[in-house]
Amino acid sequence: MIKDLYAIYSIWLREMLRFFRLKSRLFGSIASPFFFLAFLGMGFGNGASLPGIPPGIGYVSFLTPGIIGMTLLFSATFAGLSVLWDREFGFLKEIMVSPVSRIAIVLGRTAGGLTTGILQAIIIMLSGILLGMKVPSLQGFLLSLVFMVLIATTFIGLGLAFASKMEDMSGFSLIMNFLIFPLFFLSGALFPLDRFPSVVKVLAYLNPLTYGVDGLRYSLIGASAFSPAVDFVILGASCIALLSLGAYLFDTTEVN
Amino acid sequence: MNDITDEVKPTEVIKDAAISMRGLTKKFGEMIAVNQIDLDIKKGELFGLLGANGAGKSTIIKMLTTMITPTSGEARVWGYNVEKERKEVRSSIGVVFQDPAVDGMLTGRENLDFHGRMYGMDASSRKARIAEVLDLVDLTEKADVRMQDYSGGMKRRLEIARGLMHYPHVLFLDEPTIGLDAQTRRYIWQYIRNMNKDLGITIILTTHYMEEADFLCDRVAIMDNGKIVALDTPENLKDLIGSETITLETVEGKDALMQILPSFPWIKSINASNGTIELQVDHAQSRIPEIMLEANRNSAVITSVSLHKPTLEDVFLKYTGRKIRDLPGSGSSMANMMFRRRG
Numbered sequence: 001m002i003k004d005l006y007a008i009y010s011i012w013l014r015e016m017l018r019f020f021r022l023k024s025r026l027f028g029s030i031a032s033p034f035f036f037l038a039f040l041g042m043g044f045g046n047g048a049s050l051p052g053i054p055p056g057i058g059y060v061s062f063l064t065p066g067i068i069g070m071t072l073l074f075s076a077t078f079a080g081l082s083v084l085w086d087r088e089f090g091f092l093k094e095i096m097v098s099p100v101s102r103i104a105i106v107l108g109r110t111a112g113g114l115t116t117g118i119l120q121a122i123i124i125m126l127s128g129i130l131l132g133m134k135v136p137s138l139q140g141f142l143l144s145l146v147f148m149v150l151i152a153t154t155f156i157g158l159g160l161a162f163a164s165k166m167e168d169m170s171g172f173s174l175i176m177n178f179l180i181f182p183l184f185f186l187s188g189a190l191f192p193l194d195r196f197p198s199v200v201k202v203l204a205y206l207n208p209l210t211y212g213v214d215g216l217r218y219s220l221i222g223a224s225a226f227s228p229a230v231d232f233v234i235l236g237a238s239c240i241a242l243l244s245l246g247a248y249l250f251d252t253t254e255v256n
Numbered sequence: 257m258n259d260i261t262d263e264v265k266p267t268e269v270i271k272d273a274a275i276s277m278r279g280l281t282k283k284f285g286e287m288i289a290v291n292q293i294d295l296d297i298k299k300g301e302l303f304g305l306l307g308a309n310g311a312g313k314s315t316i317i318k319m320l321t322t323m324i325t326p327t328s329g330e331a332r333v334w335g336y337n338v339e340k341e342r343k344e345v346r347s348s349i350g351v352v353f354q355d356p357a358v359d360g361m362l363t364g365r366e367n368l369d370f371h372g373r374m375y376g377m378d379a380s381s382r383k384a385r386i387a388e389v390l391d392l393v394d395l396t397e398k399a400d401v402r403m404q405d406y407s408g409g410m411k412r413r414l415e416i417a418r419g420l421m422h423y424p425h426v427l428f429l430d431e432p433t434i435g436l437d438a439q440t441r442r443y444i445w446q447y448i449r450n451m452n453k454d455l456g457i458t459i460i461l462t463t464h465y466m467e468e469a470d471f472l473c474d475r476v477a478i479m480d481n482g483k484i485v486a487l488d489t490p491e492n493l494k495d496l497i498g499s500e501t502i503t504l505e506t507v508e509g510k511d512a513l514m515q516i517l518p519s520f521p522w523i524k525s526i527n528a529s530n531g532t533i534e535l536q537v538d539h540a541q542s543r544i545p546e547i548m549l550e551a552n553r554n555s556a557v558i559t560s561v562s563l564h565k566p567t568l569e570d571v572f573l574k575y576t577g578r579k580i581r582d583l584p585g586s587g588s589s590m591a592n593m594m595f596r597r598r599g
Contacts, residue, residue: 003376010373018361090357094418097321098374099346255323 007100011108012115015079019116029078030120033071034127037063040190046132052192054223062223064128065144065216066189068121069151069209073187075120076152077180079113080159080246084169093255102251110156110243117152118145125220136220143228144219147235151212154239160246164253187213193225208238271335274299274426274458275320279329282315289315291482292329297460299425302452304469305462306568307479308576313462314354315482317430320460321351334425347375350419354430354462356411360404364395364414367403368421375422389417393447409440416447420457427451429461433468445472466568470494476568478575485575490568497566497574499524500540502547504533509556516550540565 019026037060044050046058053062086092095105125144129135136144162175186200187209193201204210215231218224224231269276275297282290290312297303305313318324320333322342331338334348358367365386372382390396393413403411412432419427432448433441449472452459463469469476470490478486478493486493506513510531517526517535522543524536537543540563551558573579 006376007374010370013373014359014362014370017366018359021361089360090353090355091359092357093323093351093353094357094371095374097323097346097349097351098371099343099376100374101343254325 004101004104007098007104008108008111011095011105012111015109015112016115019112029075030071030123033067033074033120033124036070036190037067037124037127038131041128041131050191052194057221057223058132060128060132061134061221062217063190064125064131064133065220066187066213067128068124068144068148068216068220069187069189069213070184071121071124072117072148072151072212073155073184073209074180075117076113076155077159077175079109079116079152080156080161081163081172081175082113083109083160083163083250084166084172087163087255088169096255103247106160106243106247106250109160110153113156113159114149114152117156118148121148134221140219140222144216147212147215147219147231150215150232150235150239151209154208154212154235154242157239157242157244157246161242161249164246164249183207183209186210188225189213208235208242211235211238269330269332270296271332272299273297273332274301275331275333275460277316277320277329277331280316280319280326280331281328282312282319282324283327288482290319290326293482293484295477295484295487297458299458300452300456302448302459302472302474303461304473304476305460305479306464306466306469306476306572307462308464311479312482313479314430317351317428317460317462320345321349321428322346347422348425350422350424350427352412352415352419352427352429352432354434356408356415358403358406358411358415358418361402363400363402364390364406365399367414368418371418371421377422385421385423389420392420392450393417409436409443412436412440412444413447416444416451420451420455424457426458426460429459431462431464433463433465441468448472466572470568478568478572480576486571493568493571494566497570499536499538500566501564502535502537502540502544503562503564504535504547504551504558505560506531506533506551507557507559509551509554512554513551513556516554517547520546 041060041063044059046060050059050062053059083092086095162171186204186207188204189209193204193210196204211226211231211234214224214226215228215235218228218231267278269278273296275295277293277295280290280293281288293316305316307313315324319326320331320338322338322345325339333345336344336348338345359370362370368386368389369382372385377385387396390399393416395410395414395417398406398410403414406414416429416432419429429448433444436444445468448459448461451457461472473490475487475489476493477484504513510528510533513533514526514528517523517533522537524538527534535547544561544563548558548561569579
């Protein structure tokens with residue numbers, strides 16, 4: 001047990017070293033959510049209130065929690081999928097023949113993905129504040145951290161599940177285009193879900209990120225479509241389900 | 257026990273062997289990669305699995321290192337079952353993979369440190385051991401360079417050091433010198449030999465280089481199509497081929513020479529064609545002067561003499577019916593090279 005904790009810490013440490021050494025990845029992963037936030041925010045202006053957005057809440061305030069959700073979606077899925085890089089570069093074998101349990105490997109990676117994801121999310125949050133979002137209360141901020149952890153863990157599990165079933169990187173762009181982007185657009189991150197026709201709305205309700213973004217909105221700007229308890233329960237359930245699935249598939253994967 | 261098919265096979269695994277396999281089989285779909293292997297490797301042995309690519313060597317290694325599960329049969333490593341006691345097996349072994357398995361973003365020292373952590377070593381024993389193994393492979397000076405800047409040979413040396421990091425009982429080396437230049441190969445051979453002789457570590461290596469198996473191994477198993485076709489010391493295997501061959505090229509006096517040569521009792525057989533004569537002889541080096549003297553006495557003019565000693569290549573040819581070089585996919589294939597550049 002102690003050994004496993006130590007292994008989790010070691011895997012986390014490796015993820016940190018890699019993350020801070022890969023400067024291009026650090027900037028690359030933060031750039032696209034930042035541009036979404038800055039240009040959409042400036043384009044629509046913080047003063048204007050769009051239809052569907054509660055009165056008194058500017059677009060930048062509405063958008064920032066959504067873009068935080070986007071940041072977490074992308075960075076967490078990548079963290080899960082990074083098993084593929086290790087597979088490609090052979091390092092997965094080094095990890096898999098060590099006496100460390102598979103669950104510790106999964107938890108170490110999750111811890112690494114969580115740290116980097118939340119770090120990026122906080123940078124986006126600060127950018128949002130610079131662009132005009134009101135500074136959240138301490139309770140609001142702490143509550144938002146809870147939702148961030150749940151969102152990140154959910155999608156690390158999803159990435160891990162895919163990475164365990166994929167032989168190489170060839171399916172990567174498929175996942176990007178047919179999974180990550182739809183999850184993003186169908187989460188209500190950019191505009192209220194009311195704008196969708198009802199068929200599409202059903203899809204949005206099936207998307208765990210929808211509840212994550214909604215929970216973040218409640219925490220940071222005090223406005224949400226669902227009750228935060230509903231957000232928490234549904235997101236928490238999908239978090240447990242997807243991380244378990246990812247861990248199970250990773251456990252049964254063979255390394256060649 | 258030159259030919260294992262003549263041997264009476266023991267039916268149960270031997271628990272105090274370093275490695276023991278009984279009926280070990282791996283199928284990938286319809287393809288049988290490893291077929292009913294029975295093999296025991298003694299503690300302290302430097303054992304070689306020799307064969308072409310696709311013969312099943314790496315598949316055996318993958319089963320023994322718990323990376324894939326056998327389809328049937330049983331294998332024990334250091335007394336532990338590779339399917340039921342994976343964690344114990346993993347703690348007992350070190351593995352150097354065929355393709356590089358390092359994190360290029362980390363330095364050599366950090367890769368070793370990560371490894372030590374994964375095997376539960378504490379900070380002070382890691383520090384001391386890292387210094388030791390780095391010294392063993394002469395990489396102390398490069399320890400703080402990121403591994404993406406290492407050459408192929410340096411990467412391999414660091415991986416060997418890493419394999420030793422946690423004091424394994426058994427070290428697996430899968431094609432340890434593939435893709436390396438001749439000089440680096442010699443160095444690596446030296447390291448491997450030292451580890452076995454000085455540190456007493458049991459080593460199992462796979463290779464498709466005959467001279468590597470010959471130079472390093474206490475015993476060699478020749479594999480073909482998932483089976484072991486020959487198993488013995490390199491010397492005994494070569495003795496199976498028999499005598500050495502002296503080839504003489506003559507311009508004149510060949511007939512006179514052919515009259516005289518059969519009178520030497522130590523010549524086992526003579527084969528003449530055109531201007532060349534082939535003699536099967538034991539201890540051929542010491543017989544050449546006698547032959548030359550006799551040729552001179554009979555005014556025969558010999559323009560060249562060559563000596564061929566049996567090699568493992570000849571043994572391989574005898575047992576598989578083909579040369580290892582002729583096989584498709586043998587050597588470092590293009591795909592292999594491309595993988596090697598990254599990481």
